[in-house]
Amino acid sequence: MPLIPSSRQNEGMLPGERPRLLAVRDLSVELLDRAPYGQGASRRILTEVSFDIQAGSIMGLFGESGCGKTTLVLALLNLLAPERYRVRGSVRLNDRELLSASERELERVRGVEISMIFQDPLLALNPLMRAGDQVREVMRAHGAAADSVEFLFELAGLPDRRIAEAYPHQLSGGERQRVAIAQAIACRPALVIADEPFTALDGPRVIELTALFRRLRETLGIAFLLISHSPGVLARTADEVLTMEGGRIVSRGTPAALLRAIPRFRSREERAHGA
Secondary structure, three states, X not given: OOOOOOOOOHHHOOXXXXXXXXXXXXXXXXXXXXOHHHOOOOEEEXXXXXXXXXXXXXXXXXXXXXXXXXXXXXXXXXXXOOOOEXXXXXXXXXXXXXXXXXXXXXXXXXXXXXXXXXXXXXXHOOOOOOHHHHHHHHHHHHOOOOOOHHHHHHHOOOOOHHHHHOOHHHOOXXXXXXXXXXXXXXXXXXXXXXXXXXXXXXXXXXXHHHHHHHHHHHHHOOEEEEEXXXXXXXXXXXXXXXXXXXXXXXXXXXXXXXXXXXXXXXXXXXHHOOO
């Protein structure tokens, strides 16, 4: 499926199409040389990455380890240190450019309009705070008071009241991940970026979590950028899938198209590594 041209506007949508939420254009990232006196060459990590995410959609991002997925996420949120990285291109949330935004403007975006679910919730959560207090802290930090913690936990699939009083080490991996999800949806963001959220979970918990993401999309209208190296997970969850290889987006299409392309992708990877 070809990328949507940057000149296309939401008011020209066909019936049934969702409005464009995030537009990424020609995003390139270089890791700058840190040798004394600037000697040596920089290293390109992302090269002219372009894609759109529609409001209320689930976009999958597939790629092997080291292909640039995490760097892409950090660049989208303008979190790459300028003394170490050179970032070019455009990231627009609705009509706002994020790459040139001030830190104060970005504070109103991060966690409020775009939130993040990290791969390992045990590391992301504060080990000294009860689960419910950690969600309340997010709500206080961003002035979100529309929902109660109990309601957010129910949305995240945690109806057991004991969980709000538990510390992270007292919870299972799946429960910790759902606490992280409750944090991510606390401010009713337009977009949630989930970076490999299934990695530490067993099969049944993965199936439950994919269903939860779809349910949150339907009930809250939240869009997701779902990052995974598992094509099966993306096939179960995503509306569309971007495939990343070597810092580039090499394809965009349906989950079924991704599954058909996996054998070719794997064989190409094996040839590149001399397998």
